[in-house]
Amino acid sequence: MNLVDATRPENAGLSSLGLDGVDAGLQAEIDKGVLAGAVTLVARHGKVARRSVLGFDSIEKKTKLKTDTIFRIFSMTKPVTAVAMMILHDKALWKPDDPVGKFIPAFNHCTVFEGLDDAERPMTAKADHPPTLRELLTHTAGITYGRSDALHDRPYKDANIWGAPTLMEFAERIGRIPLAYQPGTQWLYSLAMDVQGAIIEAITGQNLADFMQEHIFGPLKMVDTGFWAPPEKAGRLASAMYLTSRKGGLNEMDKSPMGNDYLSPPRLAGGGGGLVSTLDDYARFAQMLLNRGEFDGVRILSEDAVALMSQNHLPAWMLEAGFGIGAMQIRPGFGYGFNGAVFTDPDAAGIPVGKGTYEWDGAAGTWFWVDWANDLIFVGMIQRFAVTEGIANTQQLTQKLLAKAII
Numbered sequence: 183m184n185l186v187d188a189t190r191p192e193n194a195g196l197s198s199l200g201l202d203g204v205d206a207g208l209q210a211e212i213d214k215g216v217l218a219g220a221v222t223l224v225a226r227h228g229k230v231a232r233r234s235v236l237g238f239d240s241i242e243k244k245t246k247l248k249t250d251t252i253f254r255i256f257s258m259t260k261p262v263t264a265v266a267m268m269i270l271h272d273k274a275l276w277k278p279d280d281p282v283g284k285f286i287p288a289f290n291h292c293t294v295f296e297g298l299d300d301a302e303r304p305m306t307a308k309a310d311h312p313p314t315l316r317e318l319l320t321h322t323a324g325i326t327y328g329r330s331d332a333l334h335d336r337p338y339k340d341a342n343i344w345g346a347p348t349l350m351e352f353a354e355r356i357g358r359i360p361l362a363y364q365p366g367t368q369w370l371y372s373l374a375m376d377v378q379g380a381i382i383e384a385i386t387g388q389n390l391a392d393f394m395q396e397h398i399f400g401p402l403k404m405v406d407t408g409f410w411a412p413p414e415k416a417g418r419l420a421s422a423m424y425l426t427s428r429k430g431g432l433n434e435m436d437k438s439p440m441g442n443d444y445l446s447p448p449r450l451a452g453g454g455g456g457l458v459s460t461l462d463d464y465a466r467f468a469q470m471l472l473n474r475g476e477f478d479g480v481r482i483l484s485e486d487a488v489a490l491m492s493q494n495h496l497p498a499w500m501l502e503a504g505f506g507i508g509a510m511q512i513r514p515g516f517g518y519g520f521n522g523a524v525f526t527d528p529d530a531a532g533i534p535v536g537k538g539t540y541e542w543d544g545a546a547g548t549w550f551w552v553d554w555a556n557d558l559i560f561v562g563m564i565q566r567f568a569v570t571e572g573i574a575n576t577q578q579l580t581q582k583l584l585a586k587a588i589i
Contacts (some may be wrong), residue, residue, distance in 0.1 A: 349376075
């Protein structure tokens with residue numbers, strides 16, 4: 183099944199009036215001055231019901247967004263990395279309960295940080311078990327992002343992990359750092375997907391960017407997706423990134439907080455947040471998942487692989503424990519699959535999507551979800567880092583509004 187423009191939303195089982203409501207909800211955020219602009223796509227039954235272009239790329243320059251604007255999708259890279267991992271799972275090259283150390287030897291000897299002694303020296307204990315790939319794929323392996331002032335994050339800075347010459351050395355440096363907690367006992371957002379990139383390289387002998395191009399972007403005709411925007415496409419890269427001010431307005435940022443200009447190849451391809459993409463490219467990726475691994479006559483994953491990736495892998499107690507990141511708060515009805523969140527009970531989670539819906543977002547506000555129960559996908563692209571309480575989460579906003587449009 184291919185993505186085909188519907189002649190009208192009703193042909194895709196969606197109400198035109200309801201889709202107007204989705205656009206109006208986002209336009210209200212633009213009118214309030216807390217969002218510069220957004221492009222969105224909704225498809226149902228394999229047909230694009232609407233592409234919307236709202237607001238500005240740059241408020242200051244009055245330049246408009248376009249459907250082919252290239253966005254920094256940050257953590258929406260993570261589900262792509264999951265697909266890369268599942269391609270190798272289909273080839274029986276790894277199993278969820280394999281230890282990470284099978285591919286990254288430093289993880290065979292993990293210790294766990296247990297605080298400081300009286301002399302303020304780090305205390306560690308032996309890990310109860312070596313972290314597994316299932317734990318790596320679900321942010322429960324004990325790794326962190328290494329960015330906070332917490333004591334367990336200091337060694338990440340000392341190890342200069344992003345200064346490593348290769349992804350393997352990057353992952354080895356992380357493996358030598360004491361884990362923040364015993365594997366499987368907490369959920370903590372982390373560099374786990376970047377470590378997965380090193381595993382993909384170790385298994386295949388290819389660098390991560392080449393593997394994704396050969397096995398995902400090329401077959402899916404995702405022509406504008408990669409780890410940088412080359413010169414001939416640089417003019418289409420979203421020109422402005424915004425940060426919400428403490429007063430609720432928008433401040434244009436001088437540079438990406440991730441330290442990448444996305445206009446040249448990165449030294450290390452970040453499987454956790456390094457990709458750029460477009461509205462239609464990411465819709466092709468999402469539709470492949472909705473089609474359970476196939477798109478436009480090309481099979482990327484087996485149906486079993488999609489099912490494994492998109493099911494909840496967290497125990498019931500963990501859904502009650504108050505873990506989460508940003509708008510993605512793990513809770514009853516809202517668990518975590520491989521590199522993305524899963525609605526196990528939408529009513530309990532308080533969001534009107536179909537049971538089993540898989541979703542994630544990016545640091546600059548991009549978002550998507552795949553809803554098998556309603557046979558639809560939604561992709562939204564913005565470039566705003568929201569740090570102010572009370573700013574609407576665009577994913578939850580559009581999910582609630584889109585539910586009213588389903589016929």
